[in-house]
Amino acid sequence: xxxxxxxxxxxxxxxxxxxxxxxxxxxxxxxxxxxxxxxxxxxxxxxxxxxxxxxxxxxxxxxxxxxxxxxxxxxxxxxxxxxxxxxxxxxxxxxxxxxxxxxxxxxxxxxxxxxxxxxxxxxxxxxxxxxxxxxxxxxxxxxxxxxxxxxxxxxxxxxxxxxxxxxxxxxxxxxxxxxxxxxxxxxxxxxxxxxxxxxxxxxxxxxxxxxxxxxxxxxxxxxxxxx
Amino acid sequence: xxxxxxxxxxxxxxxxxxxxxxxxxxxxxxxxxxxxxxxxxxxxxxxxxxxxxxxxxxxxxxxxxxxxxxxxxxxxxxxxxxxxxxxxxxxxxxxxxxxxxxxxxxxxxxxxxxxxxxxxxxxxxxxxxxxxxxxxxxxxxxxxxxxxxxxxxxxxxxxxxxxxxxxxxxxxxxxxxxxxxxxxxxxxxxxxxxxxxxxxxxxxxxxxxxxxxxxxxxxxxxxxxxx
DNA sequence: ACCAAATCTTAACATCGTTCAGATCCATGC
DNA sequence: GCATGGATCTGAACGATGTTAAGATTTGGT
Numbered sequence: 076x077x078x079x080x081x082x083x084x085x086x087x088x089x090x091x092x093x094x095x096x097x098x099x100x101x102x103x104x105x106x107x108x109x110x111x112x113x114x115x116x117x118x119x120x121x122x123x124x125x126x127x128x129x130x131x132x133x134x135x136x137x138x139x140x141x142x143x144x145x146x147x148x149x150x151x152x153x154x155x156x157x158x159x160x161x162x163x164x165x166x167x168x169x170x171x172x173x174x175x176x177x178x179x180x181x182x183x184x185x186x187x188x189x190x191x192x193x194x195x196x197x198x199x200x201x202x203x204x205x206x207x208x209x210x211x212x213x214x215x216x217x218x219x220x221x222x223x224x225x226x227x228x229x230x231x232x233x234x235x236x237x238x239x240x241x242x243x244x245x246x247x248x249x250x251x252x253x254x255x256x257x258x259x260x261x262x263x264x265x266x267x268x269x270x271x272x273x274x275x276x277x278x279x280x281x282x283x284x285x286x287x288x289x290x291x292x293x294x295x296x297x298x299x300x301x302x
Numbered sequence: 303x304x305x306x307x308x309x310x311x312x313x314x315x316x317x318x319x320x321x322x323x324x325x326x327x328x329x330x331x332x333x334x335x336x337x338x339x340x341x342x343x344x345x346x347x348x349x350x351x352x353x354x355x356x357x358x359x360x361x362x363x364x365x366x367x368x369x370x371x372x373x374x375x376x377x378x379x380x381x382x383x384x385x386x387x388x389x390x391x392x393x394x395x396x397x398x399x400x401x402x403x404x405x406x407x408x409x410x411x412x413x414x415x416x417x418x419x420x421x422x423x424x425x426x427x428x429x430x431x432x433x434x435x436x437x438x439x440x441x442x443x444x445x446x447x448x449x450x451x452x453x454x455x456x457x458x459x460x461x462x463x464x465x466x467x468x469x470x471x472x473x474x475x476x477x478x479x480x481x482x483x484x485x486x487x488x489x490x491x492x493x494x495x496x497x498x499x500x501x502x503x504x505x506x507x508x509x510x511x512x513x514x515x516x517x518x519x520x521x522x523x524x525x526x527x528x529x
Numbered sequence: 530a531c532c533a534a535a536t537c538t539t540a541a542c543a544t545c546g547t548t549c550a551g552a553t554c555c556a557t558g559c
Numbered sequence: 560g561c562a563t564g565g566a567t568c569t570g571a572a573c574g575a576t577g578t579t580a581a582g583a584t585t586t587g588g589t
Contacts, residue, residue, distance in 0.1 A: 082536055082585055104331065107576060118538050120578075125536095129577065185469055186409065201471075227463075227472060228487050234471075235462020236454075242412055244428075244461075244511050245454060252506030259498075260455050266497045267490030274486075279479030284471050309554055309567055334545060345569050347548075352567095356546065531589085538583070545576070552569070559561085 087125040089115050094136050095180065102179045103186070108132070133183065134193040140184045144173060145198035152207055159216035160265055163207050164258050167233045170200065171257045172250060174237035181241040185234075194292060199285045204230055211265075221268045227281040232264045233257070314352040316342050321363050322407065329406045330413070335359070360410065361420040367411045371400060372425035379434055386443035387492055390434050391485050394460045397427065398484045399477060401464035408468040412461075421519060426512045431457055438492075448495045454508040459491045460484070 083089065093114050097106035108129045109119045126132040148169045155165035174181040205226050211217045217225065236257060239245040247253045310316065320341050324333035335356045336346045353359040375396045382392035401408040432453050438444045444452065463484060466472040474480045 080585090086536080108578095109576065119576090120539085120580095121537050123578075182413070185465070185471070186413075224483075224486075227466075227483065228459075228490060230472075231462035231466060231487055232455075232459045232491070233462065234466055235458035235460065235464075237462075238412070238465050239454075239458060239461055244412070245457075246509045246511060246514075248506060252508070255506055256451075256454065256508055259451075259501075260458055263455060263491060263494030263498060264459070265494070267492070267494035270493050270497070271486075271490060279475060279482055281479070281483055282473045284473060287473075307554085313567080335547095336545070346546085347570085348568050350547075533588090534586085536583100536585070538581105540580090540582105542579080543577095546574100548573080549571090550569105551571105552567105554567075555565090556563100557565100558563085 083115070083117055083121075086115065086117060086121060090122055090125060090132060091136050091139060094132055095140070098136070098179050098183050099177065103133070103183045131193075137184045137186075138193040138195045140180055141195045141199060142197070144170075144184065145195075145200045145203050147173070148200055149198050149203045149206075152203065159211065159214050160262060163211060163229070163265070164261050166203060166207055167229075167261045168254045168257045170233050171237045171240065171253055174241040175247070175250070175253050178241040178243070181237065185238065185241075194288055195285060197289075199289075201226070201230065201283050201285050217265065217269060220273055221271050224278065224281060225268055226283075228268060229261070229264055232260050236260055310342065310344055310348075313342065313344060313348060317349055317352060317359060318363050318366060321359055322367070325363070325406050325410050326404065330360070330410045358420075364411045365420040365422045367407055368422045368426055369424070371397075371411065372422075372427045372430050374400070375427055376425050376430045376433075379430065386438065386441050387489065390438060390456070390492070391488050393430060393434055394456075394488045395481045395484045397460050398464045398467065398480055401468040402474065402477070402480050405468040405470070408464065412465065412468075421515055422512060424516075426516075428453070428457065428510050428512050431460075444492065444496060447500055448498050451505065451508060452495055453510075455495060456488070456491055459487050463487055 090111060093111045094106075097111060097114075100106070108122055112119045112122055122129075122132065126135065148166050151165045151169040152162040155161040157164075208217065208222065208225050208229065212219055212222050236245075240247065240253070247256060317338060320338045321333075324338060324341075327333070335349055339346045339349055349356075349359065353362065375393050378392045378396040379389040382388040384391075435444065435449065435452050435456065439446055439449050463472075467474065467480070474483060
């Protein structure tokens with residue numbers, strides 16, 4: 076665990092921690108793997124015993140960050156009080172606040188998914204959103220007919236505001252302004268979904284990359300006779 | 303214009319063109335400035351007579367791409383036919399299609415705005431959206447009370463779907479599926495905005511980075527006695 | 530106590546962005 | 560027509576980076 080001279084003890088975690096700090100300080104690409112090693116006090120090549128490449132380190136960091144975000148959002152939804160939409164609003168404000176307060180890390184978490192095949196250990200934020208929408212239907216806050224695919228509508232709205240803020244394309248003065256903007260966005264989206272005309276059953280299905288990866292992974296682990 | 307031996311003629315444009323192609327092939331960071339110069343047949347240092355750095359080249363490319371997107375979206379909205387919301391839906395499907403068809407370039411255009419102070423020559427996509435929302439109010443498709451700040455709600459929704467697709471976090475099978483998903487998203491958002499309860503006059507104001515930059519720039523050019 | 534595996538170091542390689550001194554071309558004045 | 564200055568490009572170089580290979584050190588199991 077602690078460093079004892081030649082061997083560091085937990086270099087993998089240390090690399091992830093230092094990488095996260097460097098991303099926060101200077102952005103996703105504003106630092107080098109060598110510099111991270113210097114901060115830890117280890118030689119540049121030591122990192123390669125724990126990660127296949129710099130990209131792999133960044134990918135693993137993105138996965139870790141997404142898991143932490145998922146846990147945080149699940150907790151935020153759990154402790155929300157108010158009308159039937161408040162759990163989803165708590166989820167959304169948490170999502171947007173996180174992107175606004177830690178834009179570089181947020182950009183990392185969203186963009187690195189494409190490059191690496193790293194699997195996020197649950198709860199992925201997307202999973203939390205799906206669970207919250209299911210619960211909203213049960214609680215009578217959304218009609219069942221509007222439920223299929225609703226996660227992609229709500230996710231798009233919340234994720235859009237989050238990325239606009241993280242990328243600096245839109246600016247808000249403080250967290251209160253962000254909360255109000257988020258609440259307006261989510262309530263409008265849910266109202267719009269509630270008023271939808273019934274759709275055809277042959278509606279095209281959007282697919283979450285994370286959900287598909289998880290399913291593929293579990294299929295590979297289950298007994299092979301499954302087809 | 304054409305290359306005539308020692309001098310290239312229009313190296314600046316050639317660099318932008320090659321950089322765009324390389325981004326499309328290998329992503330924002332999957333290529334080097336040297337490689338771009340080799341493709342053009344010019345020495346590595348020639349680029350520095352036209353751009354201060356590699357980042358400056360990428361920033362200029364992002365600005366060029368955003369202008370082209372703005373022009374394309376304005377044209378798409380102009381030629382839309384159907385109900386009162388169709389112009390905005392044409393804008394949105396154009397936006398989302400573009401991100402899905404050219405994800406690496408889209409990622410570049412959205413992310414490079416933070417790094418560089420490059421000014422996008424109009425029409426910026428955000429300007430087009432603002433104009434379309436104003437027109438929608440005039441046409442009776444959105445009540446005036448819901449108009450203030452509505453561009454950030456709609457932009458967040460559309461931009462969110464676009465970035466989820468560009469980053470590969472959500473997948474759709476084909477363009478028709480993307481169009482249907484986009485239309486559902488935009489119609490739900492507009493319906494939700496239309497049903498909003500009246501908001502306080504002291505609503506916090508979101509600000510577009512592009513709009514502010516343009517205003518600052520024009521203020522610097524106008525006669526100094528202004529305020 | 531021993532050995533294999535895991536961990537870390539040192540040294541090196543190719544490549545990258547960038548700089549600088551000098552070569553080449555073009556346009557303008559005469 | 561021709562010199563001249565500015566714009567444009569080349570060639571060589573520098574430090575830093577990601578990555579690899581070979582060898583040193585430590586740990587853990589038996």
